[in-house]
Amino acid sequence: MVTDWQDALDRARTHSPFLARALSRRPDIEALLAGGQIDAALELARASGNGIEDVGVALRRERLALALALGVGDLAGALPLATVTGALSTFADRALDLAIPAAIRRRAPDATDAQGFSAIALGKHGAGELNYSSDIDPILLYDPEVLPRRDRDDPGEAAQRVARAVVELLGQVTDEGYVFRVDLRLRPASEVSPLAIPFDAAIAHYESSALAWERAAYIRARAAAGDVPRGQAFLDTIRPFVWRRSLDFGAIDEIGRLTTRIRDHYIGGQALGPGYDLKRGRGGIREVEFFAQTHQLIHGGRNPALRLRGTRASLDALAQAGIITAEDARVLGESYDRLRTIEHRLQMVADQQTHSLPGDRAALDNVARLDGLADGAALVAELAGISETVGTRFDALIETYAPTGAVQVGEKPLVRELADCGFSDCEALAARIEGWENGQFRALRSDEARGAFARLRPQLLRALSQAPDPDRALLRWEQLIGALPSAINVFRLLEARPGLLAVVMRILAHAPTLADELARRADLLDTLIDRSAFDLPGSVDEIAAGLGQNEAGDDYQRLLDAVRRKVGELRFALGVQLIEAGRDPLEIAAALSRVAEAAILVLGEAACAEFETTHGHVADSRLVILGLGRLGGASLTHASDLDLVFLFSGDHLAESDGRRPLGATLYYNRLAQRVIAAMSVPTAAGALYEVDTRLRPSGAQGPIAVSLDSFERYQREEAWTWEHMALCRARALFGTAADRAALDGIVSGALTRTRDPATLRADVLSMRTEMAKHKPGKGPLDVKLLRGGLVDIEFMVHFLQLRDHVALEPGLGEAVSALEGAGLLPRGLREAHDLMARLLVVVRLVAPDGGYPPQASREIVARACGLARWGELLDAITAMRQRVAQAWGAVFGETLEIEA
Numbered sequence: 001m002v003t004d005w006q007d008a009l010d011r012a013r014t015h016s017p018f019l020a021r022a023l024s025r026r027p028d029i030e031a032l033l034a035g036g037q038i039d040a041a042l043e044l045a046r047a048s049g050n051g052i053e054d055v056g057v058a059l060r061r062e063r064l065a066l067a068l069a070l071g072v073g074d075l076a077g078a079l080p081l082a083t084v085t086g087a088l089s090t091f092a093d094r095a096l097d098l099a100i101p102a103a104i105r106r107r108a109p110d111a112t113d114a115q116g117f118s119a120i121a122l123g124k125h126g127a128g129e130l131n132y133s134s135d136i137d138p139i140l141l142y143d144p145e146v147l148p149r150r151d152r153d154d155p156g157e158a159a160q161r162v163a164r165a166v167v168e169l170l171g172q173v174t175d176e177g178y179v180f181r182v183d184l185r186l187r188p189a190s191e192v193s194p195l196a197i198p199f200d201a202a203i204a205h206y207e208s209s210a211l212a213w214e215r216a217a218y219i220r221a222r223a224a225a226g227d228v229p230r231g232q233a234f235l236d237t238i239r240p241f242v243w244r245r246s247l248d249f250g251a252i253d254e255i256g257r258l259t260t261r262i263r264d265h266y267i268g269g270q271a272l273g274p275g276y277d278l279k280r281g282r283g284g285i286r287e288v289e290f291f292a293q294t295h296q297l298i299h300g301g302r303n304p305a306l307r308l309r310g311t312r313a314s315l316d317a318l319a320q321a322g323i324i325t326a327e328d329a330r331v332l333g334e335s336y337d338r339l340r341t342i343e344h345r346l347q348m349v350a351d352q353q354t355h356s357l358p359g360d361r362a363a364l365d366n367v368a369r370l371d372g373l374a375d376g377a378a379l380v381a382e383l384a385g386i387s388e389t390v391g392t393r394f395d396a397l398i399e400t401y402a403p404t405g406a407v408q409v410g411e412k413p414l415v416r417e418l419a420d421c422g423f424s425d426c427e428a429l430a431a432r433i434e435g436w437e438n439g440q441f442r443a444l445r446s447d448e449a450r451g452a453f454a455r456l457r458p459q460l461l462r463a464l465s466q467a468p469d470p471d472r473a474l475l476r477w478e479q480l481i482g483a484l485p486s487a488i489n490v491f492r493l494l495e496a497r498p499g500l501l502a503v504v505m506r507i508l509a510h511a512p513t514l515a516d517e518l519a520r521r522a523d524l525l526d527t528l529i530d531r532s533a534f535d536l537p538g539s540v541d542e543i544a545a546g547l548g549q550n551e552a553g554d555d556y557q558r559l560l561d562a563v564r565r566k567v568g569e570l571r572f573a574l575g576v577q578l579i580e581a582g583r584d585p586l587e588i589a590a591a592l593s594r595v596a597e598a599a600i601l602v603l604g605e606a607a608c609a610e611f612e613t614t615h616g617h618v619a620d621s622r623l624v625i626l627g628l629g630r631l632g633g634a635s636l637t638h639a640s641d642l643d644l645v646f647l648f649s650g651d652h653l654a655e656s657d658g659r660r661p662l663g664a665t666l667y668y669n670r671l672a673q674r675v676i677a678a679m680s681v682p683t684a685a686g687a688l689y690e691v692d693t694r695l696r697p698s699g700a701q702g703p704i705a706v707s708l709d710s711f712e713r714y715q716r717e718e719a720w721t722w723e724h725m726a727l728c729r730a731r732a733l734f735g736t737a738a739d740r741a742a743l744d745g746i747v748s749g750a751l752t753r754t755r756d757p758a759t760l761r762a763d764v765l766s767m768r769t770e771m772a773k774h775k776p777g778k779g780p781l782d783v784k785l786l787r788g789g790l791v792d793i794e795f796m797v798h799f800l801q802l803r804d805h806v807a808l809e810p811g812l813g814e815a816v817s818a819l820e821g822a823g824l825l826p827r828g829l830r831e832a833h834d835l836m837a838r839l840l841v842v843v844r845l846v847a848p849d850g851g852y853p854p855q856a857s858r859e860i861v862a863r864a865c866g867l868a869r870w871g872e873l874l875d876a877i878t879a880m881r882q883r884v885a886q887a888w889g890a891v892f893g894e895t896l897e898i899e900a
Helices: 005-015 017-025 027-034 038-046 055-075 081-105 123-127 155-171 199-208 212-218 228-242 249-264 285-299 311-320 326-350 361-371 376-401 413-420 426-440 447-466 470-483 488-496 498-510 512-520 522-528 540-547 556-579 585-615 664-680 708-717 721-727 737-751 757-774 790-804 812-821 829-846 855-864 870-892
Strands: 117-121 139-142 196-198 222-226 623-628 642-648 705-707 731-734
Touching (some): 005 027, 081 155, 081 326, 139 155, 139 228, 155 196, 285 326, 311 326, 361 376, 413 426, 447 488, 447 498, 470 512, 488 498, 488 522, 498 512, 498 522, 512 556, 522 556, 540 556, 623 664, 623 737, 664 705, 721 790, 731 737, 757 790, 790 829, 812 829, 829 855, 855 870
């Protein structure tokens, strides 16, 4: 057969915009191709980057030239498919081999090679069968002991920088084009793992928790670039994972699931015609590949001759071993080559990684004519025969290895199950759920986990369908299982306790804060098993006794972890009680405050003891902690910061007696920082509280801790009105009885000092005006900051407390009641306070942004506030805000405008 080079060039110019542009940029290569000098053209293409120092530019120029020479040689029929895919794969190896050391030298310029950093090629790259416009799917591995890096660089972070640089160097589109799109999602546990993984960690994954599809991927694995000897040693180590001498029934069952999913997972692109997916459609490329790989997985452990990477070679070896017929090997091999050739035509048009026939008839004709066919109809007719040939053989494979009881090809029992539960768009949802079971989540990667999930699934789907907001609950369920390293125990627990599953669905549907906590700590479910989880915690001392139990011994870090864990459990249980409408939100707010106070007691004592081991004691001096704001008022929400002021008793000029002595002021400032860290810095068990110390004397400019004497002097001589207003909600939370009493006396003296009523009124109104201007309500349910809300009640109460020295209660509700009793506030304001305080506690959990909660959550909010319906709650809020506005007018003699 005479090769018609001119016809190939004409088809390239007419039907491939990408090749037409390449021809215009490389007339030297075009001239060689026109003369039929394909070897010279390829040699010139491979030399296109010679002499260019910038690796990225050199590779991009070589890639364009190589794509041109290979593309036209392919169209002319001068290059067999294996030559084209082999050349592309070899170039991918070279590109990685240049990119890896270049990336390493960005941080370690003295490095001479890629020692300790390997690229394992998978898929078509590993098999030497890359597409014309393909991604590459390497797994990047490194040895932290050997990887070149700067001395101060952490090996793991250095490896991630190298990986990111490789992806950028090869994949970034510049004026010169790109080299390869790099897809790293085939790495172990890709949803949670770094881009580059230590060799040891990867080995541990494949030896313990990898899936059947990962075994299939490694059939074609190859140490392609970088530190190839270490890469090959890694492959040698995990060889028993890939090639098992005997298969257990679970593994065979999983292979059956894979063969079934390969077709069922992709709903679109199955029908022959425009839009048909050459790769994933029935009778397509992937079915041929998986036909070979399934037999290799089953028989390759005992027969090393089957451990080949290439698809054609594997089919021939299977026939030679008598596992498949010679006819099947020939037919499937020829079909595979033709499908891959047409795939290349699709990708040559615009240099895009596409596998689907164009949906547009003219575009389909264009692809066919690029291939040399008359039109799209001729192409579809040819593909119909190939699809049937491959598809019938893959049907037989599914029938042979499908799990016991599996449905026939095309049937989707999950779709029917979802429809029976009342879901809409069941096919899309079924595909989404199949993704969970197909390795999307690390927690579902073991046979045991998938078995536990399969037993739970009917209950889960019913619970999801009955959730007030199924879509929201479904999304958060995915976040939950996505965050779990293992879900077996969770699934078993929920399977055993259907009632608990319903509670979990309500949490996922209504409480984003709790759902996030549950995603971080699945063990929180354990706290709900016992009905005592729905009891309110006891006194501060009782809670502190539980937090400080000696499971941590004398280990300070373990104590911090233990307190975080136990506080998290208590806060979670209290949040669930809100969602389940089991308690008055005001009771929950008080309980949250007691939990925080207990944490301050336990961690404060532990921090003091730890600090004293180095710095000793200051004679006749002790730490004292004052709580302000909602903590001082004993009414926290799940979103509350802790407003703390750190003080100390005794002489500020004294010095500690430890092996590293400090003056008293420096001693207590460092100790205060230690306590703040104990309260707020996340540990392995998570975070605890945000601590706000801005209400201390002199604010953010002042020292963190001051002596009681300095505090008393500051309050007497320098404090502003707003600082005394803050003291109206102050409580001593930590310190000896004597020091607390002394602090109480200082606070009382500041609050009962004589003031000019007119000046006080002017200060209060000015502050509220400024606050309204710079800190407006965040949304329609921000009953704290909206005018007529809780802040306005606070300002009235604090004004009256400071003016008349009465009702000096730190709890805002109690102070309102006392002022009502004294005739200083109109009756009914306590009711307004309580409604809005309840609402604040609930919405901080359900709608943290202050906006209206989702429709399905609104009845929960209304019931928690003591009302039957959402509309009633909105009407009640409006009425209570108007009541606050009327009280404002009575107290200050000015009108408070309430906006809807």
